[in-house]
Amino acid sequence: MTKFIFVTGGVLSSLGKGITAASIGALLKHSGKKVGMLKIDPYINVDPGTMSPLEHGEVFVTKDGAETDLDIGNYERFLDTSFLKTSNFTTGQVYSSVIERERAGGYLGQTIQVIPHIVGEIVDRIKKAGEGHDILVVELGGTVGDIEGQPFMEAVRQMKHDEDVAGTFFIHVTLIPYIKAAGEHKSKPTQHSVQELRRIGITPQMIIARSEHALPKTFKKKLAFSCDVSQDSVIEALDAPSVYAVPISFMHQNILPPIAKALELGELNPDMEQWDGLVKKIVSPQERISIGFVGKYLELKESYKSLIEALIHSGAHLDTKVDFCWVDSEEIEERGAETLLQDCDAVLVAGGFGSRGVEGKIQAINYARTNKVPYLGICLGMQLTLVEYARNVLGYEDANSIEFDEETAHPMIYLIDNFINQSGETELRTHKSPMGGTLRLGEYPCDTKEGSLLREAYNGEKTILERHRHRYEANPTYRKELEDAGMIVTGESNGLIEAVEIPAHPWFLGVQFHPEFTSRLQTPNPSILAFVKAALAHAKGA
Structure with a gap:
């Protein structure tokens, strides 16, 4: 059965959840695992095909003709794999599917509700995306606390207890602001974001800390204690000279052992030699x-x-x-x-x-x-x-x-x-x-x-x-x-x-x-x- 890694975001958008998910996927693939990727978009548009490039950015097209979020492009570029339309779905697709089934009598006259029907559709789509893979890395669009994201959070919370799921691991990407006047990093935004996740019923097992400045060891220890994760599960994500340097940074911080332990994956040793050589040519050509x-x-x-x-x-x-x-x-x-x-x-x-x-x-x-x-x-x-x-x-x-x-x-x-x-x-x-x-x-x-x-x-x-x-x-x-x-x-x-x-x-x-x-x-x-x-x-x- 497939094991699932869920990547959520807190505090604000554009923190790099997509690059984080792609980097973890790349490391797992280079460790010999069969990895699938999934981006869930909480907007009500069926797909980004009719959205302005100025509003949404690029529309990425899969080999089977799906118009998808640009993060699918990141997944393909990092994992050197062609993904299909099952690797991206939206709120619009979920509700359209449920409504069409209801109109066709597929629910046998039931009253259609967010729970269990909408959430059930989300869970089914996540499982379908994971078929044939050892691990599915799932990126949830938006930030914790968004109204439109609540059904998706409930769906992944339920999957922790699903008998058809071999294991789940939750990673939370969050901002660590640095207050220049005080000369301090601040952990409160992350603490509040994690508290919101816990209120939903999800406890993150790893924190990816986005920051413009390196985190002192004492601060990382404080962050681990306040967010109830082990110290080796607080991973720095500093601004990188290239997005392709992020997997190397994560690898050097030993991001895989906590994941491998929780999901019982055994020892993981990614072969990133060629990747590292290409990154060096990007940085110093x-x-x-x-x-x-x-x-x-x-x-x-x-x-x-x-x-x-x-x-x-x-x-x-x-x-x-x-x-x-x-x-x-x-x-x-x-x-x-x-x-x-x-x-x-x-x-x-x-x-x-x-x-x-x-x-x-x-x-x-x-x-x-x-x-x-x-x-x-x-x-x-x-x-x-x-x-x-x-x-x-x-x-x-x-x-x-x-x-x-x-x-x-x-x-x-x-x-x-x-x-x-x-x-x-x-x-x-x-x-x-x-x-x-x-x-x-x-x-x-x-x-x-x-x-x-x-x-x-x-x-x-x-x-x-x-x-x-x-x-x-x-x-x-x-x-x-x-x-x-x-x-x-x-x-x-x-x-x-x-x-x-x-x-x-x-x-x-x-x-x-x-x-x-x-x-x-x-x-x-x-x-x-x-x-x-x-x-x-x-x-x-x-």
């Missing part, structure tokens, strides 16, 4: 490059979380620090691409939705193409690559995507619905969002062209698997014109254009998929790794 990151959600970098991390992964494997030159695409429209990108070793145009900043992205693509600067366009970045080429090489000045101009005479990009209607394609897995748009979601095969940058990046693989999240596709009507003019289609999926290149350019690639979703610290995504290599070569004048 030999080389340095600057990548012009062109986007429109730059006020909140979490909107591009996976892409930022993917570039860091590739940099670590090349012993290179990737410096980001953040370029707002709207600012390019005002000041010009050359002004903002001339000092960059490469240009990346990220994905996105909506018309804001699109013309600035097109200018950035034109700059990279005409100045022979390494270029990578992702999703919308690839689509605008076709628009830019059509305007400036094919001579179609009004070329556009129908996302931005439904009346354009030269629709280089059009809706997925058009493809389905025209071709009768049934293999294309799509999802109808509540907002009415059809999205292509999840993992699809892509056939690569022999001799292309794409195939070379993937070590000669003829067919690769990458993830998608978009509702528009490249129009194949213009394929011959594009290829005759020097832009070659080098990736295809069931007749859909997945990648384009310009052979006359030193390194120029646009991909419809999101390669960042499959990049991990220990196994960086091949196309992003090749892009960083090209940027490094350009920086050296090669």
